[in-house]
Amino acid sequence: MQTDFEKALTQVGKKGFLDLDVPAGLDLVAEIARLKQEKNIVLLAHYYQESEIQEIADYIGDSLGLAQAAAKTDADMILFAGVHFMAETAKILNPTKKVLLPDLNAGCSLSDSCPPPIFKTFREAHPDHLVISYINCSAGIKALSDIICTSSNAQLIVDSLPKDQKIIFAPDKNLGAFISKQTGREMLLWNGACFVHEIFSRQRIAQLKIRHPNAPVIAHPECEEGVLQQADFIGSTTQMIKYTMDTPAQEFIVVTEPGILYSMQKESPHKMFISAPPDNTCACNNCPHMKLNTLEKVYLAMQYELPEVTIPQELMTSALQPLQRMLDLSKQFGLGG
Numbered sequence: 001m002q003t004d005f006e007k008a009l010t011q012v013g014k015k016g017f018l019d020l021d022v023p024a025g026l027d028l029v030a031e032i033a034r035l036k037q038e039k040n041i042v043l044l045a046h047y048y049q050e051s052e053i054q055e056i057a058d059y060i061g062d063s064l065g066l067a068q069a070a071a072k073t074d075a076d077m078i079l080f081a082g083v084h085f086m087a088e089t090a091k092i093l094n095p096t097k098k099v100l101l102p103d104l105n106a107g108c109s110l111s112d113s114c115p116p117p118i119f120k121t122f123r124e125a126h127p128d129h130l131v132i133s134y135i136n137c138s139a140g141i142k143a144l145s146d147i148i149c150t151s152s153n154a155q156l157i158v159d160s161l162p163k164d165q166k167i168i169f170a171p172d173k174n175l176g177a178f179i180s181k182q183t184g185r186e187m188l189l190w191n192g193a194c195f196v197h198e199i200f201s202r203q204r205i206a207q208l209k210i211r212h213p214n215a216p217v218i219a220h221p222e223c224e225e226g227v228l229q230q231a232d233f234i235g236s237t238t239q240m241i242k243y244t245m246d247t248p249a250q251e252f253i254v255v256t257e258p259g260i261l262y263s264m265q266k267e268s269p270h271k272m273f274i275s276a277p278p279d280n281t282c283a284c285n286n287c288p289h290m291k292l293n294t295l296e297k298v299y300l301a302m303q304y305e306l307p308e309v310t311i312p313q314e315l316m317t318s319a320l321q322p323l324q325r326m327l328d329l330s331k332q333f334g335l336g337g
């Protein structure tokens with residue numbers, strides 16, 4: 001006879017998440033709070049998570065903030081409400097701790113656009129180049145990189161390198177092109193992209209601007225250049241939130257995943273945030289990977305301590321160095337942490 005845990009383990013193997021019944025009427029928020037305390041679990045959540053998850057998180061942030069939070073946590077276990085590469089990052093920084101991801105299917109189109117074996121060949125073809133990889137990549141790509149960056153620190157990292165240093169920037173071609181423009185440095189760009197940020201409609205943003213002439217357009221640098229040209233401000237998710245707090249404007253057209261609106265609205269309840277529409281019939285650009293996490297899955301993951309993110313030890317060791325370089329440089333630049 002299988003124990004409950006063995007049943008759960010089998011199910012994770014088959015589905016990548018726990019699809020078990022949650023008792024009717026269970027107060028999930030209270031149960032999650034209890035499990036966090038009993039098991040000393042820290043809940044880290046990305047700004048693109050559903051608002052109900054952001055509400056119960058111990059820390060909400062962008063990729064840099066989340067990596068910094070993961071690096072300094074003294075919790076025994078980490079539950080990462082985000083996507084797979086984020087949980088992997090937390091695991092690399094905490095190799096002896098259990099890192100839980102409520103749904104192992106929460107991948108990332110950008111990370112998937114850069115398969116390690118192909119990237120390895122590309123890198124080997126340019127041995128005189130230093131590799132800077134955006135944190136939105138797999139542990140395999142991190143291990144093949146010299147420095148990791150996020151959209152908060154990419155420009156500072158590139159600027160800190162000697163002018164004659166040749167650079168490969170992976171995997172996001174849009175962020176790479178933006179940083180190249182900002183720094184005046186030519187870089188070899190990997191041809192990857194995030195499909196969520198690539199389908200914003202220039203035409204529909206232009207129409208929104210006509211309807212809301214006083215609303216600055218604020219965009220994430222993962223968007224295509226044509227969209228970025230329409231923006232009054234370009235920055236990481238944290239920088240975008242700060243901009244909406246510091247700027248006197250009362251309404252904003254927001255060009256990134258709409259989960260961020262929850263934190264923007266919370267910080268500035270009297271302001272209005274308009275989510276920019278994609279180039280299709282949908283009203284918003286939800287990231288389907290981020291939205292796989294639910295309160296039920298968070299509760300079950302804490303209860304059974306599954307699904308767990310695991311990475312081979314050798315890969316973790318190789319991926320740690322470029323990640324640590326980013327954290328050290330961010331500290332030098334005075335970027336939190």
Ligand code: SF4
Binds near residue numbers: 111136197289290
């Ligand atoms: S929004 Fe784009 S980059 Fe972020 S997790 Fe989703 S697919 Fe990946």
